[in-house]
Amino acid sequence: MVAIDRSTRLVDMDGGTVSREIFCNQEIYDQEQERVFGRSWLFVGHVSQIPKPGDFVVSRMGEESVIVTRDKQNRVQVLLNSCRHRGNVVCRYDQGNASIFTCSFHGWSYDSTGALAALPFHDGGYNEMDKKAWGLLAARVEVFQGSIWATWDHSAPSFIDYLGGAEIYLQTDLLGTDGSDAGAEVLDGVVKWRLGCNWKVPCPDVDRTHGWITHKSLADALGVGPTGMPVRRGPRGGPQAAQGRPRTFCVSFPEGHTMGVTVPSEDDRNWGDSPLWQDTPVVRDYLRHAYEERKKRLGKMASLSVGPAIFPNEGWLGRVIRIMHPQGPLATEIWTYFFVDRDAPVEVKDALRAYYEHWYGPGGMTQQDDMENWYNLTMASKGPVARKLPLNYQMRLGDPPIHGPSTFGLPGLFTPLYSDENHRAFYRRWAEYMEAESWDELRVREPVK
């Protein structure tokens, strides 16, 4: 475990640098599987994927396969997909409905709580074996506005404490557009693809300065930004990027969560009036109405719409959750979940789906270029010479963050949008995980909420 002692040197947040080793070193990777993925709360799915008892989807926690299912008592269970007998997978499918998971090797069978229900030759074959001790490993599970989170660490804080105040942001896109509780659902079909970069590369949010460079082809060819919104041109004809909207900030938490937040105002535009939907009347009219309902429920906070990156590997892009599953130091499997309002008319769901498919994911006109950069920066950083050069996270270093609760009545630490402070918060927290022996050391004493 050499890497533990080195982690403070690997991440120098006072100097604003990060060693490239943490993006390519096998030893560090092995350690973060234990210390980061073994202890944090991880997003594994959404209740709309498993509406009935027995429904299941297979998901991942770190490198490992887990079964996310609903037991007979309607409780959500997250079970390690590895037979206690000889280790084989007990679920060979991505999704389905089953009351029993039977291993295809020797037939050990488990119910949807993970309990060992039956095994061939039990009578007479296993003297006095306590079946209760040989169930599938079950994770701790919490459901937040329909989203399902799990951790292997029973000493971890509750999920709400883990969020440390970020729950007001996490809920914004999990609510219905009309503000109703758990009003979102996942469209059928989790988008899964693999790319050659370390899992951390896409994680910290927001990286606003990359937008006009990485996604320049969208502005040049189509006159739109990375979300498909028309580009506002500045005085010299270029995109009006500069310092962004003055009410939009990078927001981070000591817990390692990072995001971009636009502080709500009374005169915020109705979401249905966005230029994105002006040629799609069915969406425009639906959103206009739903947004008025949202205002009744949430008041001034109605316009708050944030895709928070919850530490370690969850993030948002529009109304899309994307999870960066580690696949070795130089590879990541990204899974994305596309959300729509559960009760929206089918034409609205269709139009939003087509929008997502066009811009996001591996075929999306926006994300294709991100993947190109993430892959190439990985390949160009793993050599013995490049590896010794630190990466620069110094934008607005030494610019103290603004205390959100006392300044804006919103949780988190605020810095201007064009800043690396969110990246620094992410890597600072990552180093803490890598060094800490237990959750006692990781607990945040003074949450910013």
Next chain:
Amino acid sequence: MTEGTQTAGQADVLADQELRLRLEIEDFFYREADLLDDRKYDDWLDLFTEDARYWMPMRRNVSSEEMETENTSELHDMSWFDEGKATLIKRVQQIKTGVHWAEEPYSRVSHLVTNVRLLDVGPSEVRVKCRFIVYRNRMRDEESLFVGKRVDTLRRDGRSFRIARREIYLDQSVMLAKNFTIFF
């Protein structure tokens, strides 16, 4: 001449017509592959009808008793691609900017089309199934291989065809390349 031999003669004529049609369609597919691989994207777009649909579902591992859920369903579920001509045009515009980094410089791509079979021959449209192998090589040594099936609906247009509908069934569940910058 007996009735039986008359039928056999007609069958021969029909078989000849189908053979000829299949050869015409194969030739159409080979020309299309050349347009893509020679990066003549605007000419490629011209092969599509104005109302064309270009759809590529995702594939999943499901029980053999639930094969109807293997592919995500059209219109309702997520897919890799669900495009019309207007959005295909936008993709081509993006590639041609010279700053679409995922295709700058251009990848080297070869489309191989094979196993061409006529599924349904109508007066104005023909449904055709085939296999594809698409090889992409880019930058110094990056390689991707896409293999799968295609079901095309071709609309007769004078002496040739235009593509009215393309269904693409990639033989992968987790997509193993970093992105789709190519057309199928």
